[in-house]
Each structure stands twice: as C-alpha cells, then as structure tokens.
Amino acid sequence: MPVSHPDLGSQLINLCSMLLLLTTFAIVAQRRLSACVDLFALQSLFLAVTAALVAWFTGSPHIYIAALLTIAIKVIAIPMILKKVIERVNVKREVEFVINIPPSLLICGALVILAFSVTEPIAKLGFLLTRDSLAIALAIVLIGFFTMISRKKAITQIVGFLMMENGLFLGATASAYGMPLIVELGVFFDVLVAALIIGVYTHRLQDTFDSVDTTKLTGLKE
Amino acid sequence: MNAALLILIAAPLAAGLLSLVVRTRPVMERLQLAHAVVLWAAMAAVVGSVAAGDEVAVGSLLHTDPLSAFMDFMLAFVAGTALFYAVGYMGEELSRGHLNFPRYRRFFVYFDLFLFAMMLAVNLDNIALMWIAVEGSTISAALSVGFDRTKAALEAGWKYIILNFVGIALALFGTVLVYYTSEHVLGVGMEALSWTALHRAAGSASGGLNPVVLKMAFVFVMIGYGTKAGVAPMHTWLPDAHAEAPTPISAMLSGLMLNLGLYAVLRLKSIVDPAVGVVFTGSIMLGLGLLSMAIAAIFMLIQRDYKRLLAYSSIEHMGIVLIGFGVGGPIGVFGGFFHMLNHALTKSAAFYAAGMVLLRHGHKIIQGVTGLWRQAPAVGGGLFLAGVALAGLPPFGLFISEILIATAAYRYQHWIAYLFLALLALAFATLIAPLSRMTLGEAPSESLAVTYSSDRLMTSALGINLAAMVVIGLLLPVVSLDWLLPISALVEAKAVFP
Numbered sequence: 248m249p250v251s252h253p254d255l256g257s258q259l260i261n262l263c264s265m266l267l268l269l270t271t272f273a274i275v276a277q278r279r280l281s282a283c284v285d286l287f288a289l290q291s292l293f294l295a296v297t298a299a300l301v302a303w304f305t306g307s308p309h310i311y312i313a314a315l316l317t318i319a320i321k322v323i324a325i326p327m328i329l330k331k332v333i334e335r336v337n338v339k340r341e342v343e344f345v346i347n348i349p350p351s352l353l354i355c356g357a358l359v360i361l362a363f364s365v366t367e368p369i370a371k372l373g374f375l376l377t378r379d380s381l382a383i384a385l386a387i388v389l390i391g392f393f394t395m396i397s398r399k400k401a402i403t404q405i406v407g408f409l410m411m412e413n414g415l416f417l418g419a420t421a422s423a424y425g426m427p428l429i430v431e432l433g434v435f436f437d438v439l440v441a442a443l444i445i446g447v448y449t450h451r452l453q454d455t456f457d458s459v460d461t462t463k464l465t466g467l468k469e
Numbered sequence: 470m471n472a473a474l475l476i477l478i479a480a481p482l483a484a485g486l487l488s489l490v491v492r493t494r495p496v497m498e499r500l501q502l503a504h505a506v507v508l509w510a511a512m513a514a515v516v517g518s519v520a521a522g523d524e525v526a527v528g529s530l531l532h533t534d535p536l537s538a539f540m541d542f543m544l545a546f547v548a549g550t551a552l553f554y555a556v557g558y559m560g561e562e563l564s565r566g567h568l569n570f571p572r573y574r575r576f577f578v579y580f581d582l583f584l585f586a587m588m589l590a591v592n593l594d595n596i597a598l599m600w601i602a603v604e605g606s607t608i609s610a611a612l613s614v615g616f617d618r619t620k621a622a623l624e625a626g627w628k629y630i631i632l633n634f635v636g637i638a639l640a641l642f643g644t645v646l647v648y649y650t651s652e653h654v655l656g657v658g659m660e661a662l663s664w665t666a667l668h669r670a671a672g673s674a675s676g677g678l679n680p681v682v683l684k685m686a687f688v689f690v691m692i693g694y695g696t697k698a699g700v701a702p703m704h705t706w707l708p709d710a711h712a713e714a715p716t717p718i719s720a721m722l723s724g725l726m727l728n729l730g731l732y733a734v735l736r737l738k739s740i741v742d743p744a745v746g747v748v749f750t751g752s753i754m755l756g757l758g759l760l761s762m763a764i765a766a767i768f769m770l771i772q773r774d775y776k777r778l779l780a781y782s783s784i785e786h787m788g789i790v791l792i793g794f795g796v797g798g799p800i801g802v803f804g805g806f807f808h809m810l811n812h813a814l815t816k817s818a819a820f821y822a823a824g825m826v827l828l829r830h831g832h833k834i835i836q837g838v839t840g841l842w843r844q845a846p847a848v849g850g851g852l853f854l855a856g857v858a859l860a861g862l863p864p865f866g867l868f869i870s871e872i873l874i875a876t877a878a879y880r881y882q883h884w885i886a887y888l889f890l891a892l893l894a895l896a897f898a899t900l901i902a903p904l905s906r907m908t909l910g911e912a913p914s915e916s917l918a919v920t921y922s923s924d925r926l927m928t929s930a931l932g933i934n935l936a937a938m939v940v941i942g943l944l945l946p947v948v949s950l951d952w953l954l955p956i957s958a959l960v961e962a963k964a965v966f967p
Contacts, residue, residue, distance in 0.1 A: 369682050388642055392635060411638045419645045426597055427659050433601035440608055441634060448627055455623050464624040
C-alpha cells in the first residue's frame with residue numbers, strides 16, 4: 248500500500264488518536280449529561296478526522312466513506328437522538344455516579360496503562376503509520392466499558408457503549424487500515440439501530456419507572 | 470442445492486416483512502405455519518446435500534460446511550416447532566385480550582427477523598459479516614425480551630441490552646484482532662475474513678497467523694460471544710430475560726441463541742488451536758464451563774419461578790458443553806456437539822410445556838402448581854419427560870453426551886471428571902425435585918381454560934420436539950455418528966490428549 252510521508256502521517260494520526268483518548272477522559276470527568284453528549288460528538292469528529300488522515304496517507308479511498316458515515320451517524324444523528332431523549336426524560340441534572348470522578352479518572356489512567364502493556368507484544372505487527380493506535384483503541388474500549396458500569400443513568404450508559412464503539416472503529420481503521428467496506432457499512436447500520444433501540448428503551452424506562460436511574464431496576468433478583 | 474440455502478435464509482426475512490402488512494389473525498397463522506414448513510423443507514435439502522458431500526454455497530459469502538449444516542438443522546428444526554407454538558401461544562394471548570392485534574403482529578415480525586439474523590450468521594463464510602448478523606440477532610431479541618410491557622420485562626430487557634451489547638462490542642474487538650494478523654497472510658480484503666481461508670492459513674505448517682494476537686482475539690471473543698451464550702460469570706442477563714420474555718421467545722433464546730454464541734466461539738477456536746495448541750483455548754473453556762455449572766446448580770436450588778429454574782438449567786447445560794469442548798479429544802468434542810443438539814430440542818420442549826402451564830395458571834410460582842399430570846396429561850407428561858431428560862436420565866441423548874463428556878474428562882484429569890459428576894448430581898436433584906412437585910399430586914380445583922385450537926398447536930410443537938429428542942437419543946449409534954464426526958474433525962484440529 249503506498250504510504251506517502253510516513254513521518255508526518257504517523258504523527259498526525261497519533262495526535263488525533265490522542266485527542267480521541269483525551270475526549271474520553273473529558274467524558275468521564277463530565278457532570279452534565281448534555282455536555283457528555285456534546286463531547287461524544289466531538290470525539291466522533293476526531294475519529295472521522297483520524298479515518299480521513301489514514302485514507303489520505305495510505306491512498307485507500309474506501310476509508311473516506313467510513314469517515315463520512317462517522318460524521319453523518321455519530322457526529323450528527325446519534326447525538327441528536329440522545330439530546331431528544333434527554334429532553335424528553337427531563338434529566339438535565341447531573342450525571343450520577345457509582346464511583347466518583349477523581350477515583351474514576353485514576354482507574355481510567357490505569358486502564359490506559361493496561362491497554363498499552365497488553366498490546367505491547369503485538370504492536371510491532373501493525374503498519375508503520377498507525378502503530379500506537381491499537382493500544383489507544385483498546386484503552387477507549389476499556390474506558391467505555393468502565394463508564395457503562397460506573398454510571399447510574401441509562402443515558403450515560405449509552406454514551407459508554409458508543410465510546411466502546413468508537414474505540415473499536417479506531418482499532419479497525421488504524422490497526423488494520425479499515426475493514427472491507429461492506430463490513431464497515433454493516434457495523435454502522437448495527438450501531439445506529441442499537442442506539443435507536445436503547446433510546447426507545449430509555450423512553451419506556453422513563454414511562455414505567457418515572458426515572459432513568461438504572462439502580463432502581465431491582466425487581467429481578469434472587 | 471444452492472437455491473435451498475437461499476430459501477432457508479430468505480424465508481424468515483420474507484415472512485417477517487410479509488407479517489408487517491397482515492391484517493387478520495387467520496392470515497397471520499397460515500403465513501407463519503407455512504413459514505415453518507418451508508424452513509423444514511429447505512433445511513432438509515441443505516443438510517441432505519451437505520451430508521452427501523456436495524458444495525453448498527451462494528456467491529463467495531454464503532457457504533455451508535458441515536458445522537453450518539449442523540447449526541442449520543438445529544435452528545430450522547427448533548424454530549419450526551417454535552413457530553407452531555408461537556401461533557398457538559400468541560393467539561391465546563390475543564383472544565384473552567392481553568395484547569391487541571398490532572402488537573400480535575409485531576411479535577411475529579421480531580420473531581422472524583431474529584430467526585433470519587441467526588440463520589444468516591451460521592451460513593456466512595466471513596468472520597466479520599457473521600459478527601454483524603449476530604449483532605442483528607442480539608438487537609432483534611432485545612425487542613422481544615421486553616415485549617411484555619411490565620416493569621419486570623422492561624428491567625430484564627435493559628439488563629439484556631447492556632450486557633449483550635458490551636459482549637458483542639468485545640467480540641468485535643476480537644474480530645478486528647483476527648483481521649489484524651490475517652491481513653498479513655491473506656492480504657487486505659474480504660479474503661482475510663473468510664472462515665475457509667482462515668482455516669486453510671491456520672492449518673498450513675508455517676501458519677503465519679500470529680499466535681499472540683490469536684490468543685488475545687480468543688479471549689475477547691470468548692468473553693463477548695460467551696456473554697451471548699450465557700456463560701458464567703457473564704450470565705446474569707439470562708435468567709431475567711428467559712423468565713420475562715414471552716414463552717416462545719424464551720424457547721428460542723435458550724434453544725438457539727445460546728448455541729449461536731457457542732457456535733461463534735467454536736469457529737474461532739478452530740482457527741486459534743492450530744497456531745497455539747488446544748491447551749490454551751481448552752483450559753479457558755473448561756474453567757468457564759465448571760464455573761457455569763457450579764453457579765447454575767447452586768442457584769437452581771433457590772428458584773421459586775419455574776421459568777427461571779429452566780433458565781438456570783440452560784446455564785448449566787452450556788457449562789457442560791464447554792467442558793466437553795474444553796477437555797477436547799474426539800470423545801469430548803463429539804459429546805459437546807451432541808449435547809448442544811439435544812439440549813436445543815429438550816430445553817425448547819421444556820419451555821413449551823412451561824408456557825402452557827403459565828397459560829393455565831397465570832403465574833410462574835413453582836409452589837402454586839400441582840397435579841399437572843391429572844389436570845392436563847400432555848403438559849404434565851411433556852414437562853416431566855423434558856425435565857427427566859434435562860436432568861440427565863437415560864435413555865435420552867443428554868445422558869449419552871454427559872457420559873461421553875465425563876469419560877473424556879476422566880482421561881484428561883481425574884478430578885475434573887469427579888467434579889463434573891458431582892455438579893451433575895446436584896443439578897439433577899435441584900431440577901427433578903421442583904418439577905416432580907409440579908407434575909404429581911392433586912390437580913387444582915380451578916384453572917384458566919385454553920382454547921382447543923391453540924392448545925392443539927402447542928401440544929403438537931411439544932410432541933414433535935420430544936419425539937425428535939427420543940429418536941435422536943435412541944438411534945445415536947446408527948445415525949448421528951457419521952453425520953457428526955466430520956463436524957468434530959473441523960473443530961478438533963489435532964485430536965490428541967495432552
């Protein structure tokens with residue numbers, strides 16, 4: 248695959264991947280729900296830029312399509328849906344935590360170190376351009392997972408899920424120069440439908456329980 | 470018979486889309502019953518030609534190898550009876566006024582799309598497209614789990630969504646990792662994601678697939694698809710979802726979706742094993758299998774809800790299957806496959822019977838149900854027969870596969886076999902005791918009446934599954950050996966005991 252300006256390219260891509268990771272931390276540290284959604288949109292924008300950079304420096308045009316889809320779905324459509332849900336269920340108040348912000352950030356820091364050390368033995372297999380991105384992708388996946396389990400509100404759990412998806416997408420784009428287009432399209436479709444369904448469920452939680460605090464879901468246990 | 474493969478996959482999609490425009494109940498019933506018959510016919514044709522050694526494929530993406538054909542048989546057979554059952558069950562709910570027609574219609578749309586996604590997943594010759602189809606089945610099942618608009622159903626649905634979506638995301642990371650190493654060997658593009666090509670690359674002497682990456686990929690996939698298969702400790706969604714979903718969906722989840730998760734893990738195992746040896750994947754599966762059995766057996770002890778009881782029994786059986794594949798060897802792997810098939814038939818039958826109990830009693834409390842045998846012999850007898858088979862009594866297929874797995878475990882490590890048998894004994898007692906309490910004794914003085922036509926459909930679904938279970942169990946040595954062995958060979962790359 249033709250790679251022009253590997254040095255400049257890899258530096259720009261690394262910069263963008265780091266910005267992705269940074270927004271992940273910002274989401275973890277954020278108290279306001281709607282700001283979480285905005286930050287998610289920003290993160291997705293960085294993701295699209297990363298994908299476009301990979302497309303430019305490797306000359307693989309199909310990644311541009313993935314970048315455009317990222318903008319359409321993750322920067323515009325999904326944040327819009329989430330905003331609607333927030334408005335509807337009227338939870339502009341703060342994010343509620345199972346684990347508070349400072350220890351959360353420490354844990355996320357540890358997750359980043361874990362991600363780098365786990366992927367260290369296999370990073371050298373990757374293409375020159377995007378060698379560090381796999382570790383960052385794994386870090387974002389782990390932090391997204393952590394967000395899902397450490398937040399009480401249904402909507403923050405959705406944001407956690409979407410962050411995981413962003414991490415996965417970064418992993419696929421950067422480490423493998425993108426999966427084949429049909430695969431990318433299918434994944435996008437699934438993520439969009441998944442987000443819609445979670446949104447529907449959140450509505451119904453609000454209607455039935457009069458709350459989207461998932462710690463109130465305690466009817467079913469042994 | 471490539472047309473048959475297309476029909477097998479397209480039939481659920483077509484039925485689901487047609488259901489959207491159906492306006493009356495009789496039309497819907499005829500459509501779904503016809504759907505079941507078409508499924509069976511297409512499945513028979515596909516399985517027949519795979520068994521005869523023909524190449525069954527459509528384009529480069531759909532390819533049915535013996536393992537896919539095995540899954541096709543399981544999916545189409547059980548889904549067919551589940552359709553018969555659903556027509557009866559949901560019809561009864563409709564005539565009782567528990568749901569209106571639009572929701573009745575929506576049920577079948579979800580059901581058919583769920584089946585379509587699973588059918589597609591097992592026939593795709595591509596690791597990433599399979600992921601997409603599996604995710605599709607997760608999403609469509611999410612709609613079905615929360616179908617009843619009760620608080621409990623909603624909570625079960627939310628739990629299901631959160632756990633399974635995380636699981637499926639982790640499985641995608643594993644899939645990306647496989648591509649990460651295979652694109653160096655097979656080139657960038659679809660070829661690097663094809664199971665056939667991956668299998669070939671993994672089998673070649675120098676390999677080329679990086680063992681460290683494959684190990685990581687297996688761990689992610691095992692956790693991810695293991696969540697879908699209800700493997701402990703990722704099983705916590707399962708009892709809630711099985712208990713709260715409409716009963717036909719419970720049967721589909723337990724009989725088919727759990728096996729789909731296992732199928733995906735086995736596919737990956739078959740390409741990881743040649744590169745890293747069977748011990749790595751085997752010990753992970755063995756550990757998770759023992760844990761699942763232990764947790765399920767203990768929790769079955771304290772269940773008061775009979776649908777939850779059956780759900781925990783599913784976790785136990787998934788554990789047994791994992792132990793079979795974990796200890797490996799021709800006997801263990803064969804036992805694992807045979808157990809998957811028999812569990813699918815038997816557990817769906819048990820859920821059919823449980824749903825018929827639910828329709829008669831209107832609640833799911835074990836203590837509140839007695840004398841089923843006298844009240845409705847078909848239901849009580851069916852539930853008891855399925856329960857006896859699930860508990861592992863001879864002469865049923867589950868007994869045979871448990872003996873095979875115990876034998877393989879004994880050759881692997883003595884203590885594993887002892888632990889396995891002890892857990893089986895515990896699960897036996899905790900399942901048989903409540904089920905016999907429900908079946909025997911005096912019939913209650915009053916119960917809800919079930920319409921004759923609905924009851925007949927549900928009874929026939931129950932009967933067909935139980936008959937298939939008995940036949941397959943008794944005829945095992947004659948019929949299934951030459952049919953299951955090529956599949957075992959596919960998974961067990963090197964049939965050796967360490």
